[in-house]
Amino acid sequence: MADAQRELRETAAELQLAVRMVVRQMRVAASGGLSLSQVAALKQLAHHGPATAAELARAEGIRPQSMIATVNALRAAGYVERTADPTDGRRQIIALTESGRDTVRARGEAGYERLAELLAERLTEPERATLREAIGLLKRLAEG
DSSP: OOHHHHHEEEEEEHHHHHHHHHHHHHHHOOOOOOOHHHHHHHHHHHHHHOOHHHHHHHHTTSOOHHHHHHHHHHTTSSSSSEEEEEEOOTTTTEEOHHHHHHHHHHHHHHHHOOOHHHHHHHHHHHHHHHHHHHHHHHHHHHHH
16 A cells, blocks of 8 residues: 555656646746736736736735736836726726737747747647647546
C-alpha cells in the first residue's frame, strides 16, 4: 500500500508540474508586456465586471495599495477607466475600456494559439489522440 500511495503522489506531482509548464508557455505567449498582477486585474474585471480597487485587491489576495498601483498602470495604458460610484462619491469604480476587453480577448487567443502550436510541433498524431482521451480523465478529476 505504501508503494501505491507513493506512486500516486509522484504522479500527482508530475502532473502538477506538467500543467504548470504548459500554462507558463501559454502565459508567456499571451503576456503582451503586461505584468502578472495587471493580467490578473484585467481578467477579474472581464469575468466579474466593474469593481473598486479594494474589491480587486481582495479577490487577488493583495494589499489595496498594490492594486491601486496596478490599476494606475492599466489606466495609463488605456485598459481601464475610473468613475465615481453613484452611491458613494468617495469610491471609484474601475471598469474595462474597449481596449481592455480587446486585450483580454487577444491574450486568451494568443495563449490557445501557442498551445495549438506546441501540440502540432511536439506531439505526433497518435500522441495527440492520447492527449484528447486524457482530457476526459482530467475533467473527471476536476469535477470532484
